[in-house]
Amino acid sequence: MTDRSRCRNLVLVLGDQLTPGLSSLKRADPARDRVLMVEVVEEATYVRHHKKKIAFLFSAMRHFAGELRAAGWQVDYVRLDEDGNTGSFRSEVVRAARRLTPDRIVVTEPGEWRVLEDMRGWSEPLGVPVDIVTDTRFLCDLTAFRAWASGRRQLRMEHFYRDMRRRTGLLMEDGKPAGGKWNFDADNRRPAKPDLFMPTPARFEPDRTTQEVLDLVGRRFADHIGDLEPFRFAVTRAQAETAFDHFLESSLADFGTYQDAMLRGEKFLYHSVLSAYLNAGLLDPMALCRKVEAAYQEGRAPINAAEGFIRQILGWREYVRGIYWLKMPGYAGENALDATAPLPGFYWTGNTRMRCMAEAITQTVEEAYAHHIQRLMITGNFALLAGVDPHEVHEWYLAVYADAYEWVELPNTLGMSQFADGGLLGSKPYMSGGNYINKMSDYCGACAYDVRQRTGDRACPFNALYWDFLDRNAHVLRANPRLGRAYASWSRMDADQQAACRRHAAGFRERLAAGETV
Ligand code: FAD
Ligand code: DLZ
Ligand code: SF4
Numbered sequence: 001m002t003d004r005s006r007c008r009n010l011v012l013v014l015g016d017q018l019t020p021g022l023s024s025l026k027r028a029d030p031a032r033d034r035v036l037m038v039e040v041v042e043e044a045t046y047v048r049h050h051k052k053k054i055a056f057l058f059s060a061m062r063h064f065a066g067e068l069r070a071a072g073w074q075v076d077y078v079r080l081d082e083d084g085n086t087g088s089f090r091s092e093v094v095r096a097a098r099r100l101t102p103d104r105i106v107v108t109e110p111g112e113w114r115v116l117e118d119m120r121g122w123s124e125p126l127g128v129p130v131d132i133v134t135d136t137r138f139l140c141d142l143t144a145f146r147a148w149a150s151g152r153r154q155l156r157m158e159h160f161y162r163d164m165r166r167r168t169g170l171l172m173e174d175g176k177p178a179g180g181k182w183n184f185d186a187d188n189r190r191p192a193k194p195d196l197f198m199p200t201p202a203r204f205e206p207d208r209t210t211q212e213v214l215d216l217v218g219r220r221f222a223d224h225i226g227d228l229e230p231f232r233f234a235v236t237r238a239q240a241e242t243a244f245d246h247f248l249e250s251s252l253a254d255f256g257t258y259q260d261a262m263l264r265g266e267k268f269l270y271h272s273v274l275s276a277y278l279n280a281g282l283l284d285p286m287a288l289c290r291k292v293e294a295a296y297q298e299g300r301a302p303i304n305a306a307e308g309f310i311r312q313i314l315g316w317r318e319y320v321r322g323i324y325w326l327k328m329p330g331y332a333g334e335n336a337l338d339a340t341a342p343l344p345g346f347y348w349t350g351n352t353r354m355r356c357m358a359e360a361i362t363q364t365v366e367e368a369y370a371h372h373i374q375r376l377m378i379t380g381n382f383a384l385l386a387g388v389d390p391h392e393v394h395e396w397y398l399a400v401y402a403d404a405y406e407w408v409e410l411p412n413t414l415g416m417s418q419f420a421d422g423g424l425l426g427s428k429p430y431m432s433g434g435n436y437i438n439k440m441s442d443y444c445g446a447c448a449y450d451v452r453q454r455t456g457d458r459a460c461p462f463n464a465l466y467w468d469f470l471d472r473n474a475h476v477l478r479a480n481p482r483l484g485r486a487y488a489s490w491s492r493m494d495a496d497q498q499a500a501c502r503r504h505a506a507g508f509r510e511r512l513a514a515g516e517t518v
Pocket of ligand 3: 435450
């Protein structure tokens, strides 16, 4: 259909905008406007995304297009393997505009700077205005975040989070935080024990649409990281809501207590495994927070669980998005510790003798998922200690996780995990030697290395790397009051021990650089 009067607005809906109440759709009229959705090779390959991530999005996009059509919209959906698909957002919008001659293009602002910059240049070649409208799916709009950040010396998440609790009234009782404290993190650091009754997230059998996508992705992206099957993701809003309800029933109560725990073979523990759905727009963050608050109020979840979960969504998720848009485009290039080592090849395979790294990476390859402490204190910690170039680390996280889009991934990786922003996001680097990993997991007992040794053939690599990291970066970090105890311990070591640590770490980093199996 090329009737101009039927396409006043051409509404482009991106793969992470699968929300019926999307701001661009709200501005349009199903009777007169047209929706455009495109599967494009550029989005799948600007970093080489995990096969499961591509399959999840393509299937969720196709299902969403079907739901829009059922709701009365005309949707032009361009499949990846369709004849004439030109492969990028820009060229597909140009092609559609030639076909449909719209008066204007409407699009909700994208989640990545790269795409926004490109969109800002579309109007001229298209010869029609491009309206980029605010994304209203977040709990703190960017103007409010800028106002919060303005004039502050430090942009700490905890302060932002308290403001958000007050603003939304979530877990507030008579103007005070429910349970008498803002933050129950201190209760949320218990290691887990292998348990026969460990919950598993809700899983869904692929339907015909998903099966077609799996065949497509298997053919077209065979050389990307990751196992495509078994594929058990939710691909519709209804399924994602079922997954959330299942989490509420089976895992929320223990979510807080075991939030930082890690166990061999347990890929999900009590985590919600909802981030991919939230970030694609299949779930509404406020609705989740309200349901978790209700579970607390009705006595179905303790305060440390409810507060812990709400803090992740109301606090961290909104905060990192605010930081991203406040600091881009410069943020992506920061490298406060001048880290330059290449990302070790085993990040793509899990082929390492370090049990903790093998567990975290193998499940990433299998599931396009690892939980927060695995990302932060295993793969992130190792890259930080080994001095890996933060840009390479960033590209890895962006590629391998089903929930990764730059607005959320970059601040978490570059800021929280790699300290490449020099402490804008975190007051000190998140780092540890083997001791912490041993305390919070059962990995070390099954490792080729010995967590108690600092140097020697079987010494846990995290140990010498930890001390060497502090030493190498003393010019940046020594003045940090939160590292006072760590530097005091380093100073208490005698010169021979310090030299042995340095030698061991340097030898290990050389073997890493040479691509040896470590
Ligand atoms: P749960 O532990 O069940 O938490 C509930 C929800 O809270 C999550 O679904 C997520 O939406 C939100 N959340 C929790 N922590 C964070 C956080 N730090 N930032 C933003 N939201 C948070 N999260 C992403 O969504 N996308 C990413 O690309 C991403 N990259 C990361 C990279 C690194 C190096 C680190 C350390 C963390 C990263 N995170 C990212 C944050 C966090 O690890 C994931 O959100 C979480 O592991 C998703 O699993 P879950 O749904 O089971 O979360
Ligand atoms: C991640 C991704 C992939 C793999 N493919 C597509 C696609 O083909 N079409 C699409 O609309 N979106 C895709 N996405 C999500 C986009 O990369 C995302 O919308 C932008 O990065 C902005 O956040
Ligand atoms: Fe990881 Fe070291 Fe423990 Fe091995 S000994 S699992 S390398 S922390």
